[in-house]
Amino acid sequence: MARLFYELYRQSGLAFSYRRYVALLALAPPVAAAAAGAAGPLLLGPAGAALGAIAGLLAFAGLLLYPVHLVAARRSHFESYFVYTLGVLLPLLAAGVPLGRALVKLAEVEEDRYIARELVLVAREIVVMGASPEEALRNSAERVPSAAYRETVEVLVKSARITQRADLVLLARLDWLLRMKQVRAQSLARSLTLLFEVFVVLVVLLPVAVFILALALSPLGVLEVGGVAVDPLTLVLLVGLVYTPVLGLAFYVLFDSAARI
Numbered sequence: 063m064a065r066l067f068y069e070l071y072r073q074s075g076l077a078f079s080y081r082r083y084v085a086l087l088a089l090a091p092p093v094a095a096a097a098a099g100a101a102g103p104l105l106l107g108p109a110g111a112a113l114g115a116i117a118g119l120l121a122f123a124g125l126l127l128y129p130v131h132l133v134a135a136r137r138s139h140f141e142s143y144f145v146y147t148l149g150v151l152l153p154l155l156a157a158g159v160p161l162g163r164a165l166v167k168l169a170e171v172e173e174d175r176y177i178a179r180e181l182v183l184v185a186r187e188i189v190v191m192g193a194s195p196e197e198a199l200r201n202s203a204e205r206v207p208s209a210a211y212r213e214t215v216e217v218l219v220k221s222a223r224i225t226q227r228a229d230l231v232l233l234a235r236l237d238w239l240l241r242m243k244q245v246r247a248q249s250l251a252r253s254l255t256l257l258f259e260v261f262v263v264l265v266v267l268l269p270v271a272v273f274i275l276a277l278a279l280s281p282l283g284v285l286e287v288g289g290v291a292v293d294p295l296t297l298v299l300l301v302g303l304v305y306t307p308v309l310g311l312a313f314y315v316l317f318d319s320a321a322r323i
Contacts, residue, residue, distance in 0.1 A: 073207040074129035075136055075179060087125050094121040133207050139176040140208035145239045147177055148214065152236060155229035161222055162188045162195040180206060196222055210239065253320060261313045265306060272301050 071080050099114025150171065154164040166189060169181035180202055187198040196219045203215040214235055221231035276294035 070129050070133065072205055073136070074132035075176070075205065076129060076132065087122070090125060091118040091122040094118055136176050136180075137207045139174055140206055140211045143174045144177060144208070144211055144214070145236065145243060147172060147174070147181075148232065148236045148239070152229055152232050155232060160195075161218075161228065162198075165195055165198070214239075250320065254317070257313070257316060257320065265309050265313060269301050269306050273298055 068080060071083055076083060095114040095118030097114075098117030101113070147168065151164055151168050154167060155161065159167070165181065166185040169178065169185040172178040172181050183205075184198045184202050187193040187201065188195055193201070199215045199219055203212040206212065217235050218228060218232060221228040225231070276297050280294040
């Protein structure tokens with residue numbers, strides 16, 4: 063269990079040491095519980111006694127879930143954007159720049175903050191700690207929760223040991239990654255097309271049909287829906303103020319989460 067917890071910490075890329083994180087995890091929940099437990103009765107009366115326990119649990123859950131969020135964010139950014147980082151590294155290697163110097167330069171110009179921070183750690187191992195570029199890349203691959211990144215690093219390290227033209231091997235890897243992005247983009251386009259059609263039917267056409275039906279049946283009086291009496295005006299308000307916003311927000315989340323290649 064401790065090993066899995068340490069692996070979660072390492073792949074999350076937290077900016078402080080594991081010992082400090084464990085100390086914070088042990089101290090923050092009791093402090094939050096004590097503070098909320100002292101303030102709860104003053105603010106809420108007898109019902110505020112449970113506020114301390116709730117605050118402690120929330121602090122503990124937050125400290126546990128934050129690394130999980132960072133792992134997911136790092137994986138997403140490396141899977142989506144590292145291919146563009148390779149597009150910057152490749153010309154440097156093709157121009158004859160040594161791998162270590164190319165990685166240091168790459169850390170200076172990288173724009174994605176998750177990838178940039180990892181490259182800064184790689185550059186620090188090379189420049190400050192005296193590690194070889196291959197060793198620094200292997201250590202980085204163990205910290206990053208991305209299969210594409212680990213495979214690319216493995217290819218780059220092996221090619222750097224075997225040949226002086228690691229750029230040619232990296233070019234083949236980059237071509238394969240771009241082809242995979244193209245395949246995912248085509249699949250995403252088909253999925254978004256279907257999802258948009260469902261969105262139009264459920265969020266646009268269905269409310270309009272309900273409005274027309276409610277207006278057409280309004281002279282007949284109250285409607286019976288599942289044994290519950292609903293007048294047409296209430297039905298229109300429910301659809302317009304509850305159904306459409308909620309479903310629209312749900313589709314927005316789906317579109318936003320799907321639009322990554």
